[in-house]
Amino acid sequence: MVDLVQKTQSALTIKDLNTENPRWCVGCGDFGVLMGFKRFLVEESILPHETVNVSGIGCSGRVPFYVNTYGVHAIHGRPITVAMGIALTRPDLKLFVHSGDGDALSIGGNHLIHGIHKNFNCVFILYDNQLYALTKSQSSPTTRKGHPTNTQPQGTSLDPIAPIRFALGLGASFVASTADWLPDHFINTLKVAYAHKGFSFVHVLQRCPHFDPDNFDNKSSAWFSFLTHEKGIPPDKRLADKTETIVHDPSDEAEAFRFANSQHTHFGLFYRNPDKPCYDEMIRQRIVKAAKRQRSTILDSYKI
Amino acid sequence: MDNKTIHHVRVGRFELLMDAGFGAQKAGDILIRAFARIGKYVFIEPMIPAEISPPARSRPALSGVIMRVAEFNLENIGNNTDVILASHEVVLDRRIDDEEYNPNCRILLDMCDKDLPSATYDNVLQRIKDLRLHIYPFEVAPGPQAIIKSLAGKAKNMYYLGMLACIYNAPEEFVINEIKLTFGAKLREDVFKKNIDLFGYGYQYAKEHIPFGYEVKSDPGKNSHEKILIDGNSALSMGVIDAGIKLVSGYPITPASSILHTLAKVLPSFGGMVHQAEDEISAIGTAIGAYYAGTPAMTCTSGPGLSLKQEFIGYATAAEIPIIIVDVQRSGPSTGMPTKTEQSDLLSVMFGSHGDNAKIVFGVFDIIDCLYAPQLARYLAEKLRLPVFIMSDFQTANSYKVLDKPTLFEMNDSNGISEFVLNHFGIERLPEDIAMVRTEQAVVGTPGKMRRVTGLNTDETGSVNYFARANQRSHTVRNEKIHCVQRALKQPKLFGDQKDGEVLIVGWGSAKGAVEEAVSYFQHAGQAVSGMCLRFVNPLPPMLKEIFSRFKHVVTVELAYGDQYKHAPLAMLLRSATLIDVQAIVCGATGRPITPRSIERRVKELFYG
Numbered sequence: 058m059v060d061l062v063q064k065t066q067s068a069l070t071i072k073d074l075n076t077e078n079p080r081w082c083v084g085c086g087d088f089g090v091l092m093g094f095k096r097f098l099v100e101e102s103i104l105p106h107e108t109v110n111v112s113g114i115g116c117s118g119r120v121p122f123y124v125n126t127y128g129v130h131a132i133h134g135r136p137i138t139v140a141m142g143i144a145l146t147r148p149d150l151k152l153f154v155h156s157g158d159g160d161a162l163s164i165g166g167n168h169l170i171h172g173i174h175k176n177f178n179c180v181f182i183l184y185d186n187q188l189y190a191l192t193k194s195q196s197s198p199t200t201r202k203g204h205p206t207n208t209q210p211q212g213t214s215l216d217p218i219a220p221i222r223f224a225l226g227l228g229a230s231f232v233a234s235t236a237d238w239l240p241d242h243f244i245n246t247l248k249v250a251y252a253h254k255g256f257s258f259v260h261v262l263q264r265c266p267h268f269d270p271d272n273f274d275n276k277s278s279a280w281f282s283f284l285t286h287e288k289g290i291p292p293d294k295r296l297a298d299k300t301e302t303i304v305h306d307p308s309d310e311a312e313a314f315r316f317a318n319s320q321h322t323h324f325g326l327f328y329r330n331p332d333k334p335c336y337d338e339m340i341r342q343r344i345v346k347a348a349k350r351q352r353s354t355i356l357d358s359y360k361i
Numbered sequence: 362m363d364n365k366t367i368h369h370v371r372v373g374r375f376e377l378l379m380d381a382g383f384g385a386q387k388a389g390d391i392l393i394r395a396f397a398r399i400g401k402y403v404f405i406e407p408m409i410p411a412e413i414s415p416p417a418r419s420r421p422a423l424s425g426v427i428m429r430v431a432e433f434n435l436e437n438i439g440n441n442t443d444v445i446l447a448s449h450e451v452v453l454d455r456r457i458d459d460e461e462y463n464p465n466c467r468i469l470l471d472m473c474d475k476d477l478p479s480a481t482y483d484n485v486l487q488r489i490k491d492l493r494l495h496i497y498p499f500e501v502a503p504g505p506q507a508i509i510k511s512l513a514g515k516a517k518n519m520y521y522l523g524m525l526a527c528i529y530n531a532p533e534e535f536v537i538n539e540i541k542l543t544f545g546a547k548l549r550e551d552v553f554k555k556n557i558d559l560f561g562y563g564y565q566y567a568k569e570h571i572p573f574g575y576e577v578k579s580d581p582g583k584n585s586h587e588k589i590l591i592d593g594n595s596a597l598s599m600g601v602i603d604a605g606i607k608l609v610s611g612y613p614i615t616p617a618s619s620i621l622h623t624l625a626k627v628l629p630s631f632g633g634m635v636h637q638a639e640d641e642i643s644a645i646g647t648a649i650g651a652y653y654a655g656t657p658a659m660t661c662t663s664g665p666g667l668s669l670k671q672e673f674i675g676y677a678t679a680a681e682i683p684i685i686i687v688d689v690q691r692s693g694p695s696t697g698m699p700t701k702t703e704q705s706d707l708l709s710v711m712f713g714s715h716g717d718n719a720k721i722v723f724g725v726f727d728i729i730d731c732l733y734a735p736q737l738a739r740y741l742a743e744k745l746r747l748p749v750f751i752m753s754d755f756q757t758a759n760s761y762k763v764l765d766k767p768t769l770f771e772m773n774d775s776n777g778i779s780e781f782v783l784n785h786f787g788i789e790r791l792p793e794d795i796a797m798v799r800t801e802q803a804v805v806g807t808p809g810k811m812r813r814v815t816g817l818n819t820d821e822t823g824s825v826n827y828f829a830r831a832n833q834r835s836h837t838v839r840n841e842k843i844h845c846v847q848r849a850l851k852q853p854k855l856f857g858d859q860k861d862g863e864v865l866i867v868g869w870g871s872a873k874g875a876v877e878e879a880v881s882y883f884q885h886a887g888q889a890v891s892g893m894c895l896r897f898v899n900p901l902p903p904m905l906k907e908i909f910s911r912f913k914h915v916v917t918v919e920l921a922y923g924d925q926y927k928h929a930p931l932a933m934l935l936r937s938a939t940l941i942d943v944q945a946i947v948c949g950a951t952g953r954p955i956t957p958r959s960i961e962r963r964v965k966e967l968f969y970g
C-alpha cells in the first residue's frame with residue numbers, strides 16, 4: 058500500500074500507463090492517438106486511478122485496453138451512455154470517451170446528439186478514419202463520396218456527414234479538430250478540451266493505412282489550415298511555418314460555422330462556450346437542493 | 362326506501378365505468394380510502410385506456426375502476442363483479458365483453474344520454490336482459506344535473522361516488538373527509554362545495570331509489586395495525602429508496618413510467634437521481650456506467666424497451682457489472698396492448714440477449730413483494746455481478762391495496778440485507794466466496810487497482826483471451842453463480858396442506874393470489890388439489906421434479922399464450938427442467954388478470970368433469 062501511495066504521488070511516466078502491446082496494424086493512426094493521449098495524461102499529471110476511458114467497438118475502441126487507467130470497453134455505439142452514468146455519479150473522475158466514426162455517427166448517432174445536447178462533463182474523442190475498419194472496410198457516415206468499400210464496391214454513394222458541422226449544429230459547447238499525425242497539436246487540443254467543463258467534442262482525423270492508404274496525405278500540409286487564437290490551440294510546432302494559420306476567436310459561433318462549412322480542412326478550436334450548463338451538474342444539484350429526508354419516512358405519504 | 366334488500370357479505374366487488382378523463386379512478390380512490398379508514402381491506406384495479414383522452418362515448422374511452430372490499434386481507438382483485446355503475450351504455454357494453462360479472466350482477470346505468478339519436482341504449486339493455494343480469498336505469502335529477510353542467514360535466518364522478526358509498530354503506534362523513542383530503546386544498550371553495558353537494562345528491566338518490574345494498578362485514582379486532590394504501594409501482598419505488606439505490610434511469614413507457622414519476626419527485630431527497638435517457642439502450646448503459654463506478658443503479662422498462670436493452674444485458678453479464686432491471690410486463694408482441702397485463706416476457710427475459718448469458722430472474726407475487734424486491738435484486742446483483750431482473754406486470758403495478766404498514770430496512774450495502782427480506786423471498790444468504798471471471802473487481806478510483814472491463818472474453822487477470830479453455834472457464838464461472846443461487850433457494854411452499862394428490866397448479870409472479878384462492882376452494886371441497894407459485898424462474902428452485910412427481914397432473918396458469926400445439930412459457934420451462942408432462946390450463950393473452958374462478962373452471966372441466 059505504501060508503494061501505491063508513493064507511486065500516485067511521484068511523477069507519472071508513460072511507462073506507468075503502458076499495458077500490453079496494441080494489436081493494431083503497422084502504421085495505424087490509432088498508435089499516434091494512443092501515444093498522444095498518454096503524453097497528455099503525463100503532462101497534465103492526471104492520476105491513472107482517477108481516470109476512466111470509455112469506448113465503443115472498433116479498432117479505435119481498443120484504446121482503453123492500452124492505457125493503464127480504469128476503463129470500459131462497452132458495446133458498439135454506446136460508450137456515451139455508459140460515460141453518462143459515470144459522469145452523473147462520479148464527478149471526481151476524469152472521463153474520456155473514445156469512439157469511431159461508425160460508432161459515434163452511425164449506430165451511436167442518437168447518443169452523440171444527446172451527449173452534446175446534455176453537455177455532460179467529459180472529453181469525447183472521435184476517431185475518424187472515414188470507414189468501418191474492424192469489420193473490414195464498409196462505408197461509414199463519413200466515408201468520402203465515391204470511395205469503394207466492401208458494402209459499396211461501386212463507390213460510396215452519399216456525401217459524408219461533416220462531424221464539425223454536426224456538433225456545432227447541435228449547440229456543442231466545445232468543438233475542436235486535430236489529426237493523429239500531429240502529436241504536438243493533438244496534445245494541445247486535448248489539454249484545451251480537458252480544461253473545458255462540458256462535453257468537449259474533439260474530432261481526430263485518423264489514418265487507416267490497411268483499408269484506405271491514400272486517405273489523409275500526412276506528407277503535405279497544403280490541404281489544411283490551423284485555426285489559432287491566444288485562447289485557442291497553437292498550430293502544430295513542426296508545421297507552424299509551413300502551414301496556413303488563421304486567427305479565429307473560438308467564441309465567434311458564426312465564424313466557426315463558416316469554417317465548418319468550407320470545403321477546406323481546418324484543425325484547431327472552432328468553438329467554445331464555457332457558459333453552457335452541464336446536465337450532470339444540474340441533476341446533482343437537485344440532490345443538493347432537495348429537502349433531506351430520512352429513509353424511515355418513505356411510507357408516510359401512503360399512510361391511511 | 363324502506364324495503365331495501367341488504368346483502369351481508371365477507372367480500373364485495375364493484376366497479377365504476379366512465380369515459381376517460383372524468384375521474385372514475387379518483388372517485389374509486391376516495392371510496393376505498395374511506396373503507397380503509399373504517400378498518401376494511403381493499404384491493405383496487407384501475408382500468409386505464411392506452412390513449413390520453415379517447416373520444417367520449419366510444420369503446421376505447423372506457424376508463425374505470427374495480428374495487429374489492431373485504432373484512433380480511435385481500436391478495437387479488439377476485440373473480441366477478443356484484444355491482445357495476447356505468448355512466449352510459451357504450452362503456453358498459455364494452456366492459457360486458459370482458460365477462461367479469463356475477464350471474465346475479467346488478468347494473469346501474471345512467472340514462473343521461475338516452476335522448477341522443479342512437480339505438481345503442483336499446484341494444485345494450487337488450488344485451489343485459491339476454492344475459493339475465495339485473496339492470497337499474499337511473500337519471501340524475503335536474504338539480505344536481507345543473508351543478509354538473511356548471512362544472513363542465515366534470516364532477517359527475519362525485520354523484521356516482523355518493524351512490525356507491527350509499528349502496529356499500531360507507532359512512533358519509535368518512536367519505537366526505539376523504540373528498541376534503543383529496544380536493545380540499547386544490548379546488549376553489551365554491552367548486553369544492555359543489556363536489557360535496559353532488560356527493561350528497563348521489564348518496565340521497567341511492568338511499569331513496571336503489572332497492573338493494575351491501576354490507577361488508579368487518580372484524581375490527583384483528584385490524585388495528587397502522588395501514589398504508591399503495592400500488593405496486595409506488596411500492597417498488599419506495600423499495601428502491603429503502604434498498605439504497607442511487608440512480609434510476611429509464612425512458613418513458615407504460616406501465617413502467619410511474620416508477621420514474623414517483624422517484625423523480627422524491628429520490629433527490631434521499632441522495633439519489635432519476636435520469637431520463639434518450640432511449641432504453643441509453644438508459645441501461647447509464648445504469649451500467651453508474652454501477653461500474655460504484656453507485657447502485659437500476660433501469661425500469663416494459664416489453665418494447667426490454668427488447669432494446671438486450672445487448673447491454675449480455676454485456677453486463679460478460680463485463681461482470683451489476684445491474685438491476687425492472688420489467689413491468691404488458692401485453693405484446695410489439696406495442697401490443699400497453700395498458701393490459703400479461704406475463705409473456707418470461708422467455709425473452711430468460712433467453713434474451715445473445716450467446717449464453719447468465720442472469721437472475723424473479724417475479725413479484727404482489728405489492729409487498731414490490732417493496733422488498735429492490736433489496737433482494739441489489740443483494741444478488743452485487744454479490745454475483747450479474748444482471749438481476751425484477752418481473753412485475755401491469756396488473757401488479759397499477760393495483761392498489763391496503764396493507765399493514767411493512768417494516769423498512771434501509772439497506773446500505775449488499776451484506777446489509779436483512780434476514781427478513783431473504784426469508785421473505787425464500788432464499789438463504791449466499792456464500793462469501795463466489796468466484797468471478799476476473800479476480801480483481803476493484804471499484805473505480807481505487808489506487809493501484811486500475812482495470813478495464815470488456816464484453817470480450819478474458820481470463821482471470823482481465824486480459825482479452827480467445828483461447829478455448831479461457832472461454833469455457835468464463836461460462837463455467839458465470840453459470841456457477843446461477844447454480845449457487847439455486848442452492849440457496851428454499852423449496853417452494855405448497856398452498857394449503859395437500860402435499861400430494863391429483864392436481865398441482867403452478868403459477869409464477871402475480872398469479873399467486875389467484876392460484877392460492879383456487880387451491881383453497883378445492884381443498885375446502887375436499888379435493889386433492891394443491892398449488893404453488895414461483896418467484897424465481899431463473900434459477901428455478903430446487904426439488905421441483907420431486908414435488909411435481911407427487912401429483913398425477915401438474916398444470917400451469919399463466920398470462921401468456923399457449924395452445925394445443927404450443928406450450929405456454931412457464932409450462933415450457935417446467936417441462937424442460939423436470940421432464941414432467943406439465944400442461945398449461947389457463948394460458949390466455951386476454952389482457953385481463955388470472956381469476957381464481959377461471960382456474961377452478963378449468964380444473965373441474967379437465968379433472969373433475
Ligand SMILES: Cc1ncc(C[n+]2csc(CCOP(=O)(O)OP(=O)(O)O)c2C)c(N)n1
Pocket residue numbers: 114115116117118133156157158159160161184186188189190191192197
Ligand atoms: C451491435 C453491433 N453491430 C455490429 C457490430 C460489428 N462492428 C464492430 S466494430 C464496427 C464498426 C467499427 O467502425 P468504427 O466505429 O468507425 O471504428 P473503427 O474500427 O473504424 O475504428 C462494427 C459494425 C457490433 N460489434 N455490434
Ligand code: SF4
Pocket residue numbers: 080081082084085086087116117186190191264265266267268
Ligand atoms: S484496420 Fe485500419 S484502423 Fe484498424 S488497426 Fe488496421 S490500420 Fe488501424
Ligand SMILES: [Mg+2]
Pocket residue numbers: 115157158159184185186187188189190197
Ligand atoms: Mg472508423
